[in-house]
Amino acid sequence: MDRLIQNTLIDLFAEHQVGLEPDEDWLLTEGEDFPALRGIWHDAADGRRGRLDIDIVLDEERTLEESFGGEGTGKTGCRDALDAFARHDFHVVLAACWHVVDREKLGVRELMAGTHRFTVYVGDFTRRGESSLPDDVIEDALSAIEAAIATAPLTDDVHWIRVFYGLPPQGDAQVEVLLDNEPWAAGHKAVTSVDWPRAESYYSLRNLIALVPAD
CATH class of the missing domain: 3.30.500 (Murine Class I Major Histocompatibility Complex, H2-DB; Chain A, domain 1)
Incomplete structure (x- = not known):
C-alpha cells in the first residue's frame, strides 16, 4: 500500500511540475529537506470507513496533519481517499508549500x-x-x-x-x-x-x- 500511495502522490505532484523523491516512508522535494510529505492508510474496520492520513512537514518544528475517508477496503479504499485529497486539499497545499498557484482551483x-x-x-x-x-x-x-x-x-x-x-x-x-x-x-x-x-x-x-x- 505504501508504494501505491507514494507513486500516486509522485504522479500527482509531477503533473504540476513538482518533483518528489522517495526517502523511506517520506517524499522529499528534489534537493530540499522541506517540505516533505507522507501518506499512511488505515484500512476499514468494524464497519467504519478506511482513513488516509497525509502529513506535510513544513520545517523541523511544524507539521500539517490531514485525514481523508475512503470508501471500500484495501487498495479500493486507499485510491478513493487519495482521490479525495487530490480533489479537496491538494491545490491549497500545492500553493502554500510549493508555491504553485492555480487560481481556477482555489x-x-x-x-x-x-x-x-x-x-x-x-x-x-x-x-x-x-x-x-x-x-x-x-x-x-x-x-x-x-x-x-x-x-x-x-x-x-x-x-x-x-x-x-x-x-x-x-x-x-x-x-x-x-x-x-x-x-x-x-x-x-x-x-x-x-x-x-x-x-x-x-x-x-x-x-x-x-x-x-x-x-
Whole structure:
C-alpha cells in the first residue's frame, strides 16, 4: 500500500511540475529537506470507513496533519481517499508549500492579521449529502472566518485553518475548526454564527485555508 500511495502522490505532484523523491516512508522535494510529505492508510474496520492520513512537514518544528475517508477496503479504499485529497486539499497545499498557484482551483485573497499581511489560499467547501446550498451562505461563512483571522494573534509564519461543519435534519450541528491542528475558539464561533439552512437529510462541509506571509 505504501508504494501505491507514494507513486500516486509522485504522479500527482509531477503533473504540476513538482518533483518528489522517495526517502523511506517520506517524499522529499528534489534537493530540499522541506517540505516533505507522507501518506499512511488505515484500512476499514468494524464497519467504519478506511482513513488516509497525509502529513506535510513544513520545517523541523511544524507539521500539517490531514485525514481523508475512503470508501471500500484495501487498495479500493486507499485510491478513493487519495482521490479525495487530490480533489479537496491538494491545490491549497500545492500553493502554500510549493508555491504553485492555480487560481481556477482555489481562491486567493490578501488579508491583514494584526501587523502581518498574508496571502490566503482558500479551498472549496466540499460537501457530502445535500448537494446545493445558497452561495450567500458560503460567502457568509468565509466572511466570518476572515473576520476571526483578522484578530487572531498569528506569527509571521505559514498557518492552516481546517473547517468541518455537519448538520442533521434535527439536533445540534457538528463543528470543528482547527488553527494549526489545534481547536480554535474564535473560528468555531465564526462558523456557528452563520445561518446554515436545514435540509431533509444530513449534510457536511469541509474546507482548508492556508495563510502564507506576503512578500
